[in-house]
Amino acid sequence: MKFRDIVTRSRSYRRFDTSFRLDDGQLADLVELACYVPSSRNLQPLKYVAVSNSESCADVFGCLSWAGYLTDWHGPVEHERPAAYLVMLCDLEIASGAACDSGIAAQTILLGATSMGLGGCIVASVERDRLRSVLGIPDRFAIEFVLALGKPVEAVVIDQMREEGDVRYYRDAHGIHHVPKRTIEEVLQQFR
Template structure:
């Protein structure tokens, strides 16, 4: 459980034991409970976590793999996609320009059209992509209204990852897809030329086991699957990533 307290007189600058009731209780694990009480006024708050709750972000990141096989029988309501876009909306944006726009799809017709514009898993040469029962249940198409502004690419990464983390929190998963037949998709949605089709988030209930492993001796970064269909993704070690450290 995470508890939200009003910041102000009598509130410690760092988390500490509290005896007064919280203004709001946040339930990241979606456990059932009474309605949350939202403070009526605009003010500032601090979030008080326990040590166990502080690990929640890493848990979400570890679960947020690039899933490419889903249980297509599990539907995703439009309200879920709207929630994910709302997460993107409140993300930082370079120069606060907020250039991204979104197409949300849960309908079978548009889902089929979007799927037909995508290419899957370039390293798996002998895999033809998800079968009909493994296809995503929903899509978020990320569009850029400032295609000549390089900093918009930062927004794409920040907001795309945030939406995927939000999907994982809801028990779903997804994959950022950049291999897109953009002209085919543009024609299907009758998009204006100034709108750049940047990324597609394919979303659904994951139906595969994706595991992180150390980089092999030959240094290959290519993901692969074993005979059981388990998907392995090699990752570099922290020591290889950190080039220089100063201080303690």
Template sequence: MEECIRSLTRRSRSTRRFKEDQRLSESILRDLVDIARLCPSARNRQPLKYILSVEPEETAQIRSCLLWALDLPDWDGPEIGERPPAYIIIVAPKGCTPDPSIDLGIAAQTILLAAAEIGISGCLFGSIKRSDLSHLLRLPEGYEILLVMALGYPAEEIRIESPGPDGDIRYWRSSDGIHHVPKRSVDDCILRRTQDTR
């Protein structure tokens, strides 16, 4: 039975530790992009382009261009055996209009949900050594890197929970290796309701 969108969204967590030995094929990444290309696009300009990477030597170099888990300053990223086996890098022409950021969010989330449907997890990176990565990927002149997606089969447990009494919503990792992700309640997310305007 197909999963509902709520279930897929709950499973689509920012995963940072993967089963590195379970490689992903380029065809899987291509299928994910094929779904993303069907997403709405501002004025239907469709500016997003994708770079697919599954070769271990290249994925290792891509990993070195990323800043991992800024809220876990004592963690340098996944260890050998836990590193992502695949990446999708999303790029767009420099200065394109309309601003591609909305297209980017829609496409990235769609890819993550489609990945979750087949048991794959991902993590989005905006903290990127862009110059280094552009050089590594031999990015064509006139394009810029918008986002990097790490993908693979998850090798960590992630729990969604309520914020603590102090309201802190930063993610954290317990001594047993479980990654905890506090999420605000729906009431805390709604700024105003119809009845508030009466």
């Protein structure tokens, strides 16, 4: 698969085939990718908690909010929930914050998942205190994101957004998830 295809197929998937389980090796492979990405001052403060058993996945799911623009949808139903999660942490004994590291690492993990025929979603709307309690995360770690992972069961398409267009994603009458994206003509600027 060409890199451009991996990037355009790496969408925020929110519905998964729960019967497809990720194993610890697959999760470790995805985290290992993040070990090689650039890091601010090369401090490498990011750590991860891999969650893949059904009971723990249910506990993590209860700490998350899904798709804020879809106001009439409260997240995936039980048989469409993620098969695994990677909880991204910043080790505060290494750095006071993750700077740009968290975004670089999260995107790299999702690109890796896409290359494996999987998908995911970076979830930032997290009840952090509750998740800390559920997983027993020590205070020295700040919770950055939760990466929801699995085998997608939804179609997500990119729509070219018109200038001044609406950025909100939506689902059409057939359940297809549409994501408006700005065009290259709008994004690539020239000032001279």
